[in-house]
Amino acid sequence: MWPWGHLAAGYLLYRGLDRTRVPDAVPVLLLALGTQIPDLIDKPLAWTIPLLPNGRSLGHSLVIALPILLGLLLLTDGRRRRLVIPLAIGYLTHLGTDALYPALDGNWYYVGFLGWPIVPPIEYPGESTGIIRHFFAFELTVTSGFELLLFGSSVLVWLLDGKPGWEIVVRITKTRVRQVKIAIDS
Numbered sequence: 761m762w763p764w765g766h767l768a769a770g771y772l773l774y775r776g777l778d779r780t781r782v783p784d785a786v787p788v789l790l791l792a793l794g795t796q797i798p799d800l801i802d803k804p805l806a807w808t809i810p811l812l813p814n815g816r817s818l819g820h821s822l823v824i825a826l827p828i829l830l831g832l833l834l835l836t837d838g839r840r841r842r843l844v845i846p847l848a849i850g851y852l853t854h855l856g857t858d859a860l861y862p863a864l865d866g867n868w869y870y871v872g873f874l875g876w877p878i879v880p881p882i883e884y885p886g887e888s889t890g891i892i893r894h895f896f897a898f899e900l901t902v903t904s905g906f907e908l909l910l911f912g913s914s915v916l917v918w919l920l921d922g923k924p925g926w927e928i929v930v931r932i933t934k935t936r937v938r939q940v941k942i943a944i945d946s
């Protein structure tokens with residue numbers, strides 16, 4: 761699944777879990793981060809620095825993620841735990857949505873990444889050798905079109921929710937741009 765598909769699935773699932781209230785900004789940002797972490801770990805470490813067997817291994821393994829996420833939940837309480845929950849939901853949504861297409865096809869071999877390293881690494885034919893090349897390989901298909909629709913739907917829900925998290929992103933971006941300008945001018 762493409763990054764925007766993971767993001768959309770995460771937001772719609774999170775929103776669906778508690779429809780009684782609009783989510784706060786920080787949990788939404790942590791949720792968004794969680795939906796991207798598995799690929800942020802595995803893609804660079806498999807495709808740029810070849811340390812991992814493929815782009816779905818260390819960060820995509822339930823064997824590794826579940827103890828870490830459960831540990832984080834057990835070691836935190838109160839407000840911190842309320843922040844770990846959206847991160848965990850985002851993370852697990854990513855794993856679930858990556859497993860979705862092969863599971864729907866009955867290709868259980870390609871769901872095996874969830875059990876890495878107990879399950880041997882999957883051999884992906886023609887796996888991308890670079891992140892930029894991966895994005896250039898985008899093609900409009902039934903699944904990628906579905907993900908774009910999913911993304912559009914989630915953006916609509918997020919807009920109706922009052923864009924939670926947007927103000928923080930804008931504020932951080934403006935601060936960074938200002939810092940870069942100062943660094944260039946000095």
Ligand SMILES: [Zn+2]
Pocket residue numbers: 761798799816820854858
């Ligand atoms: Zn992934």
